Each structure stands twice: as C-alpha cells, then as structure tokens.
Amino acid sequence: MTIRIAAVGDIHLGVGGAGSLRPSLATLGERADLFLLAGDLTRHGTADEARVVADELADLPVPVIAVLGNHDYHGEQPDQVAAILAERGIRTLESQSAIVEVGACRVGIAGTKGFGGGFAGHALDVFGEPELKALARKSAALADGLAAALDELKAAGCGLRVALTHYSPVPDTLAGEPPEIFPFLGSYLLAQAIDASGADLAVHGHAHSGSERGMTSGGVRVRNVAQPLIRRAYALFHLTESSLSEDEDATGEAADRSQASESQAAELQASGARR
Amino acid sequence: MTDDTEYRIERLRHRLAHGELAELGVRVEARGSAVIVSGAVADAECREVILRAVAEELDGLHVQIDLAVAPADEPARAEEL
Numbered sequence: 001m002t003i004r005i006a007a008v009g010d011i012h013l014g015v016g017g018a019g020s021l022r023p024s025l026a027t028l029g030e031r032a033d034l035f036l037l038a039g040d041l042t043r044h045g046t047a048d049e050a051r052v053v054a055d056e057l058a059d060l061p062v063p064v065i066a067v068l069g070n071h072d073y074h075g076e077q078p079d080q081v082a083a084i085l086a087e088r089g090i091r092t093l094e095s096q097s098a099i100v101e102v103g104a105c106r107v108g109i110a111g112t113k114g115f116g117g118g119f120a121g122h123a124l125d126v127f128g129e130p131e132l133k134a135l136a137r138k139s140a141a142l143a144d145g146l147a148a149a150l151d152e153l154k155a156a157g158c159g160l161r162v163a164l165t166h167y168s169p170v171p172d173t174l175a176g177e178p179p180e181i182f183p184f185l186g187s188y189l190l191a192q193a194i195d196a197s198g199a200d201l202a203v204h205g206h207a208h209s210g211s212e213r214g215m216t217s218g219g220v221r222v223r224n225v226a227q228p229l230i231r232r233a234y235a236l237f238h239l240t241e242s243s244l245s246e247d248e249d250a251t252g253e254a255a256d257r258s259q260a261s262e263s264q265a266a267e268l269q270a271s272g273a274r275r
Numbered sequence: 276m277t278d279d280t281e282y283r284i285e286r287l288r289h290r291l292a293h294g295e296l297a298e299l300g301v302r303v304e305a306r307g308s309a310v311i312v313s314g315a316v317a318d319a320e321c322r323e324v325i326l327r328a329v330a331e332e333l334d335g336l337h338v339q340i341d342l343a344v345a346p347a348d349e350p351a352r353a354e355e356l
Contacts, residue, residue, distance in 0.1 A: 004353065012317060014295070020317065024349045031353075043297040071297055178302070201356065208300035209314060221356060228300055228315035231345045236353035 001240070003102055003160055004031060006062075008234040009038025009205020010226040012071065013052045022056050024233030029061030031236060033102045037090070038205035038225050039069025039113060039166030046075045050084040058088035063100045066092045067111040069166035069206060093164065095145025097152045107160045108153030110199070112146045114167035114190050115139035118183035143189035150197035160239060163194045163202040163220075172214025173224035174207045191216040200239060280305055280336060287332040294328070296321055301342065303329075313341040 006028060011021055028035060037057075042049035050072075057064055072081050082092035091098055093111025100107045117124040117139040126136040146163060153161045168174055168186030177185060185207050194202050195218030202216065205226040212230060214222040225235045284303050291298040298321070301314040312329055316322050322342055329338060 010300075012297070017317075021347055024347055027349060031349075043295075071299075074297065178304075209302065223354075227347065228317075228345045231315065232350045233347045234350060236350045238353045238355050240355070 001103055001105055003105055003107055003239045004033045005036060005107075005162065005201070005203075005237045005239065006032035006034070006234040007036040007038060007164075007203045007223070007225045007237065008227050008230070009069065009166065009203075010040040010208060010228060011037075011053070012040055012043050012227075013049060013056060014043045015046075015048050015052060017049075017052050018056060020056070021233055025057075025060060028234075032062055032234075034062050034100050034107065034109075035060060035064045035234070036109065036162070036164050036203055036225075037064065037066035038164060038203055039067050040071040040205055040226075041066065041069070041085075042072050042075075042081065044074050045072045045077065045081055047077065047080055047084060050081040054085050054088035054090060057085075057090055060089075063098075064090045065098050065100070065109050065111065065164065066090055067094065067113050067164050067166055068092060069113060073113075093149070095142060095149060097149040097156075099153070099156060099158060105159045106157060107162070108150075108156065108158030109162050109164055110146055110149035110153055110197075111164040112142045112149070112190075114146070114165040114169070114204070115142050115187060116167060116184045117187040117189065119171045119186070120188045122183070123188055124183060139187045140189055143187065143193040146190060147193035147197045150194070150199055154198065160201075161199045163190075163199040165190055165202070165204045166206050168204045168207055168210070168214075168222070168224065169194055169202055170214045170216055170222050173204070173210050173212065173222055175211040176209045177207050185210075191218075191220075191222075194218070194220050201237065280310065283332055283336070284310060287328060290328050290332060291325060294324070296324055298325065301325060309337045309339050311339045311341065315343045315345040317345065317347075319344055 041053045098109045124136045126133045169190035202222045208226050208228040
C-alpha cells in the first residue's frame, strides 16, 4: 500500500492572498491522502490573515493537518489563529498528535512548531542570561513535546509516523541559507527527539533558501517544503509499505499495531484537535 | 559602497520584516562593491513592493537584483520514498 502525503509550508498568505493557492489544489484529492502544512501560513499572524488561510484551504477532500510557524505567532494570538483554522476543518498541532486512517494503514502525525537553538557542536545551552536560558528551555520543551507525540502514535499502532515541524531538525536542509542564521532556523533537539522516538519522515519549512532533502543521524528522511524553496503548490511524497521502518516488522510490532483499539485512536484524534 | 552601507542594509531588512509583506526570506548582502538582493517571493506584486523599498533605502548604491517569483503550480511528480 502506498501512502500519499502532500506538504507545503511558508505560504505566507496576507489579507489579499485569496486565490493564490486554491487553483493548484483542484486535483489534491486524486493525488494525496492527506495534506500537511508546515507553518508560516500567514504573514503577521492576525485573525484576518488566518481567515484568508482558512477560506483558501477549507473543504479540501483530504484531511488537513498543520503546525504554526513564527509568522503565525507574530500577532501574539496563535490560539485564535488555530481556532479560526479549526472552524474550517484544519487541525493545528502543538506538541500533539493526530491519526488519519488511510485504507488499512493508520497514519500518525506528530506536530510542533519547534524552535531555534542551533545544531550539535554549536548549539545554545541553558546557560547565562535569563532570556537566553528561556529560549533554550522553550526549544527543549517543544522537542520533548514532539517526542511524546511520536510515542503516542507508536503506542496507538500507527503504521506510518510523520514528524511535522516548522523549524528544521537538521542542518542539511538549511544548506543555501547563511550559516550565521542556522541557530534561528532549527534545533538538533528536534532531530534527537525524532531519532529517539522514531518516525518514517520528517517535514518542515522555515528555510526559504535552504535545500529540500536531508536526513537525521538516525536515518530518518527530512524534507524542507517551504513554498519559496520548492516552487510548487506542494511537495508530494509516496511512502510504500516496504519503505516503512523495517525494525518494526522485525520485532513483531507490526502485528501488535493491528490490535490497537479503536477507542485509543479516537482518544488521540480528540487530543490532536485540542489546543 | 559607502561607510554606512551595512547600516542601510539592516534598515532595509527591518523595513521588509515590519512592512506589509513581513518579508524575512529575502537576502540582502554586501558583496564586493555591490549589494545583492536575492530570494523568491510569492507574486509579482510582492516583488514590486520589495523593489520599491530597495530603491528608496539603497539609493545611490550599486544594487544587483536576483529576486524570483516562486510559482505555485501543482507538482509534476511525487518523490518515491
């Protein structure tokens, strides 16, 4: 079985942005099983911009699951942005999980905005001024939230797990950006969480001038889907059952996951809808 | 290049970030005797707004523009993973 995942980030719709993406989504239902949004959906994070996004992406024929990005926080009302999106059926995750049933496969999405802090060897630590320590702690907390969400999906027996973030988990997909700003573009803590809890794919945005492809040190494929980078309405990924994690089959977890209860999945779906 | 080129570059970047576009993805960098403005923006209107800001903030400097409009068409194919 092939799971078809469409994903884009950094669409940055302003109040005049209606109609900029919708025409290219006309065949989405024929090409994808779910649609992931990797943050920076708005320009300033205002309610008016969120309504433009919600209208632009409403009533699509596949489930739409999002994380917010730094632009969506700029207006300091991310909960309202998420609520407006939710009114039109777009589920926003922050340190949460959601499950989409695609045929016989239970596809799990673990989402967080994530944060900066940089990458191994040059990363920010919890040291020094309170403001810097707060940034480092926040980055760690969001990475912990991602790990917990991935663990939830594993417990629920998801056959495929995707980590959805705005900030990057690896420097690979930042290649092309000035190295000086890498600490503002991602954190190794996200990759550490992904590798510790396991995922089949990691998708992020944020780095408009970066690169599309990367990999964590644990071997999880990472894709940067920032729209200014991919230069198409969305990126499309096909994951076949044979490409899913082989260690699960080897340890018998593939059989176990078929026994996960429907009520457990429903609980997770409900938790994924909360903010 | 003038003595205050680096400050003018940062003024431009600040203006782009805090203006109507909230544009943080465009690169503005001094290189040799020129200032290079590069990146990809959503549409031609965004590009015009940025070019107006560049003309005003970097007036008198040698500026090279490499600012593309990113298409948002359907993908031609999927990546098989």
